[in-house]
Amino acid sequence: MRRSLVIVLAVAVLMLLGIIYYALDPSQSGVFPRCTFLSFTGYKCPGCGSQRAIHALLHGDVAAAFKFNALLLISIPWIGLCLFAEGVRLRYPRFYDRVNAPLLIWLYLAMVLVWWLLRNIFNW
Ligand SMILES: [Zn+2]
Numbered sequence: 001m002r003r004s005l006v007i008v009l010a011v012a013v014l015m016l017l018g019i020i021y022y023a024l025d026p027s028q029s030g031v032f033p034r035c036t037f038l039s040f041t042g043y044k045c046p047g048c049g050s051q052r053a054i055h056a057l058l059h060g061d062v063a064a065a066f067k068f069n070a071l072l073l074i075s076i077p078w079i080g081l082c083l084f085a086e087g088v089r090l091r092y093p094r095f096y097d098r099v100n101a102p103l104l105i106w107l108y109l110a111m112v113l114v115w116w117l118l119r120n121i122f123n124w
Helices: 002-023 036-041 050-058 062-068 070-087 093-099 102-121
Strands: none
Touching: 002 050, 050 062, 050 070, 062 070, 070 093, 070 102
């Protein structure tokens, strides 16, 4: 029962955020938070451009979303798989363990670090 409530609340929050990100363009609106790392250092963090990418995705513009933050776009299937694995964790614990294998987590972290480095070198 408690788990169902958490899922319902999470879906409600995601839907609300979806409406906000669909209705307001983060590159035009002052409502959205600015990146603290970028403000302090002048360098992009791995997540820079994610809000604009989400806005573009919600409007069906995959190319623009990729341009704003390719890592976010690449990560969406992975995030979906992780959420699915979490949802079926009790029924399929081996599947959950494989999705959350330390090697995969380290590879994802390495991908984030490489993305972070390359986007600042090549101004992606
Ligand atoms: Zn950032």
